[in-house]
Amino acid sequence: MQRVPCLIWMSAAVVLTAMTGCHQERTIAAAAGDAGSGTVRGELTITGSSTMAPLVAEIARRFMARHPAVRIDVQSGGSGKGIQDVRSGIADIGMSSRALQAVESDLEVFPVAVDGVALIVHRSNPVSELTPEQVVAIFTGKIRNWSAIGGPDQPISVVHKAEGRATLEVFLTHFQLRNPDVRPDVIVGDNEHAVRTVAGAPGAIGYVSIGTATADVQSGVPIRLLPLDGIPADCEAVAAGRFPMSRPLILVVRHDRRPLTDVFLRFCRSEQVDDIITAQYFVPAAR
């Protein structure tokens, strides 16, 4: 009887060792194939921005379906970690949802998509555009009625995002607001929630990902996207990088990268992934 636990641990150890062994053989086989014929094979590790991770994981899934001999691991952890991992060679590709700083010029940048954020109001709201000062005043509770900025006599209801949302950070950064200063009437989670809230309240104002909002406008949801600094909030302006409240979603790599990395980067920047980018509520980057 007393030997049973001992046996369990021993067999577990044997199984673990066997599993490890299998894997190593496969890695070696993959590496050998890499140098050989023209078929794409090998392994890629991608780390970085948690905003981008779901998008790149889906792109990787499609890539692996087309190239069964390729294995891609997408890991999350934040833009900074992605850049650091590429530098140290832990990752082949890093994901970053902010532009690189000047000191990071040792890396090459491949834009994949753009995340644009626009202010939305109810379709019946006659206000055509807001100045940045007006937006700040509305979201900090200094302007509480649309009549103060040339609209109808209707109280403004501020729809704000919950802590931790990527669009929240883009919005706060763009208008140089601090989150505790914002005086929200409603706090919502995802983009769809914000769109539904604004669509149901004629006096509401909120901000959402432009990809989501334009899709909803096309399907007849009664909201309107406000232009910012005179630039219309549409996917073309975002894709071209002209829309001010946006951030790039980029892949970063080292100069001394492997051929497989380039094959995957080309795939990420091709039309073949447009539907995936749109499905994740981003806008494909201009090519």
Add this chain to the structure above:
Amino acid sequence: MSEGGAFSRPGARFDRILGAVVWLAAGGIAAVLIWITGDTLQRGLSEVDIAFLTTEPTDAGRRGGIVSVVVSTLMILAVTLTAAVPLALGTAVFLADVSARWSAAAAVVRWSLDVLAAVPSIVFGLFGNALFCVVLGLGYSILSGGLTLACMVLPVMIRTAEQALRSVPAELRMNAAALGLRRTARLWHIEFPAAVPGMAAGLVLGIGRALAETAALIFTAGYATRMPTSVMDSGRALSVHVYELAMNVPMGDRRAAATATILMILVLCITSAASSLLHRRRIFRRSEA
């Protein structure tokens, strides 16, 4: 002592207030539990079906199921227990039994354990990433994640196992010594069986902590939702999947609730199975003796 007698005493009112407070506290705990469980089940159960349990996630987790995530979770847990249980038992025996002559060493070990128990899990994640993924070259893998979790659950497992061994009645030990049993025989036949319920509590706490862990796993076991084929594959744990769906995937909330439902059921099943298994063994041993 009796209720009627207490009535006339000046402290009776205080007694009753204290009683109400105790009831309120206990009721509050139960209410919070029911609220959390009910809320999760109510939002999650409608999404759970056979397909959800048998297919792999697609569309960043918004569609498909979680079978590969469940498998990864169980593999991570297996690695954790394989590494942690023998280490925990060994250290507990050292602290409870062997260390009488090495009290300085035991004090250092206890102090290290207390510090380890206080370390936030994200620090374990960064440490595991640096040690297992980078220095030891295991990469983002189930093995890295499981070993990191093992480091994390060791303190609670060791401390509970030590307490369990210490609470074995001294007469049992003395009787065994009087009968001339060797030290190892005494451990196997007397002390371990008697300490099993306490150790089971430690095991259950450890399993619970391991299954609930998110921060330490994002940096070690990783994020991949593919079905793992070995412990060297990266695999996403259920708790990481819940976090990811709730925080980074637009409209992933419903699937996050569904995954949380499965996680809760899994924790309940594994912990109750573990404790009932260990308890049954103890009874068997008693009748054997």
